[in-house]
Amino acid sequence: MALPKIMPKITSLYGRIFAIFWFTMFLVVLAMLTLPHFDPRKTRDIEAPRYERMVEVRDLVQEHFSHILNVQTIFARIENNVYPGSEKGKQRLFITDPDGNMVTPPRRPDMSYRSLRNFVSIMDNPKAPQQKLYGKMLLAGPLPITLAGKDYFIYFGTRWNEPPLFLLQLFDHPFRLMLAVMLVSTPLLLWLSWALSQPARRLEKAAQRVAQGVFEPDPELEKGTSEFRQAGKSFNQMVEAVNLMMYRQQRLLSDISHELRSPLTRLRMAQALAWRRLGESSDLTRIDTEAQRLEQMIGKLLELSRTQLDSQIKRETKALSHLFDTMLSDSRFEAEQCGKVLSVNVMPSGSILCQPVLLVSAIENIVRNAIHYSAHQVNITAMIQSGEVILKIEDDGQGVPEEELASIFRPFYRVSTARDRHSGGTGLGLAIAENAIQQHQGSIEASSSSLGGLQVTVILPLSV
Template identity: 70%
Template sequence: MRLPHITSLYGRIFAIFWFTMFLVTLAVLALPHFDPRKTRDIEPTHFDRMLEIRDRMQQVFADERDVKAILKSLEERSYRNTDDDKRRVFLTDLDGTIMSADRRNDQSYRSLRNFVSMIDNPQQPQQKLYGKILIAGPLPVTVAGGDYLLYLATRWSAPPNFLLQLFDHPFRLLLVVMLISTPFLLWLAWALSQPARRLEKAAQRVAKGVFEIDPELEKGTSEFRQAGTSFNHMVEAVNTMICRQQRLLSDISHELRSPLTRLRMAQALATRKLGESSDLTRIDTEAQRLELMIGKLLELSRVQVDSHIKREEQPLSSLFDALLADSQFEAEHMGKELQTSAIPNRRISCHPQLLTSAVENMVRNAIHYGERCIKVSLEVQADTLLLRVEDDGDGVPDEELDSIFRPFYRVSTARDRHSGGAGLGLAIAENAIRQHQGTIRAARSGLGGLLVEVSLPLLTKS
């Protein structure tokens, strides 16, 4: 399976993150420059309107020679206009003296005095916001036979007060920008993590034995699309391999059982004709052993696939009550003692037949090799079932403990071919435990023999 190009992916994430941070920083640094209370060039549409007002003024007052009469007429026109967006026209001489009545309490007049003190070059008209009054100018104008400078005061409704407060308090501005950018960054993190989560869930399904192709894995960034495609190809290849293995084992079973059946029939006929003999008995014993081995091989193959299809939620008592009762009877019949603990009141998601078969193999193995005492204990620790099966038999050498779960493996002490097994019981149990996302290990028992310890995940208590 080809893994995602992690370097490229994280490089892209960091690039987007730093680009976003750059935009946030740029916005924080640049927004104050858009503060309308700072002196700036006049907007083209507003400048055109000022030129129109100046030209009309010069046209209307072309024959008027008294500048005071012109100022009075301008004042009357301004106050007759009750619209909130009304404009007021002011004139100053070339030295910047305001040609108007001294209106100390007039906000427009006070704002104009401040503006004129800063801006008096008709070649570079500017504008500046004072509260709700926008002052723009100057423009050269000729009326009453003299040269003057024209300024325009306009009631301005934008920007809102809260925006001006942000301009006055950079930390508030930074906070607002962060509040706006945070949802975007969270969405970005969520969008980038979705393909990874889909890939994680698909891997978990495969770990449970569910070999299904997921088309959703081939969506998202190019790195995850490549990984998803490779993952689906891997799942398809595993499915094909498993199907071929199943077909091969089925064919082998059929081909072996046919001559095996003929061999046992021939042995039975020979016994009928010649009578009982040690040679014929040995042939029959080996044929039975071969038939048992073929059955165990097929069972091992079935354990390795499709256990997820028949998963059920079961209480532990329904799985182990009958099993331990039967094991108790078998141990007593063999003159041995089986000690069991109470079964915890918890539930597990499992393939019932597969799991009970695995535990049964472990318990029967302990009964078979134990001398007098076998102990089975069940304990729950943090939503995990710990199952311990131990006996007081000869045990297994320490260096061979990790090998006893291999198919057909036999140790050099008690577990030899004279014990009658096929060497597949613990291999089947180990496969079944792994199919249930559990672990299994072997160790030396405190009773002197073998200890097999299994841990299985349980359903969380509601």
């Protein structure tokens, strides 16, 4: 069987799922720890393109004002954004002396003097200019510049519209950041778990179908992750192997039946010819009786084989009240013809997933057996309990010894007292019934009846 190959693959898949889960949690924690470092309000290095643009503007300003010796005139033009490379409304220039004193203070409402002083105080190395966000203004610098023959430092202020305000709030509140990361990662994890669980659910449904006796390969099982594709392929191979084994068994029994019935037919023909030539005799009658019994036994063996192989028949959902109506009506008529009484309580409401012909035949076998061995009375009661229907068939016959109750469902088993070859059949009826009921995920057991005879209890699961 291919079944042992399935479990290691599924175990490997669940190991991968746990690995993905913990890796995702690691990414969540890593994001919480690293995202604050991307906060633009923290001092950081200037990107190369921006730095090159700042150097270009510094050189243009220095060259443009190189012929003006009055530094106050230069400062006034810079404050009014009158210089080459200016971006009105987007960029501002600020000048400090070598001691860090402001010579062009901010005059825009969105740029506070305190913020600029704070940035100038922490940026004391012109060889390593940096940038930092204050509100909606991104400050960068310093760069050395020469104006009117004196050395100064130049700072750049650019209006900054990103990141959005809610991102800054996340940077300020770690718990909000954690919540945001979880809101983003949770749908991903849910989708991942759903995607990984679909092949498992298909495999589970396929296993349930096999448990119900439906041995059909399912191509859908060979989809999904590599582990489940391999598991599904192994499962389908197992189902096909079971089907092949059952087919070979059926073919073997059919061949055996044919081989047995051929000489049996010739035997009965020879017995008929001898009867015609010699007339009736006890020996010929005995031969005919045994030939009939042998033919009946072969028929029962084939019936038992069919009930074992009929699990592939399509099942239907049937209401209990309709499933057994015809069978109970025929059994009541048969009991009346034998001078006996068959009483049946009202069938409870409920449905059962079954192979109707196979299941009804099994229950009918038990009922007819009870009628045959009863003295006068046969009672059939049905009830529903815990999602199962419980059928009890009891008679007032001689019953079965306590020590033999567990054996009466064995093929060819015959009770040593009342049910001998003169009063019974082949000993296969209850074995056939047990096999059919087990194929419906049910159970059957025998016990002593309150009427004094035998009680057979059948338990079958109701359909959901």
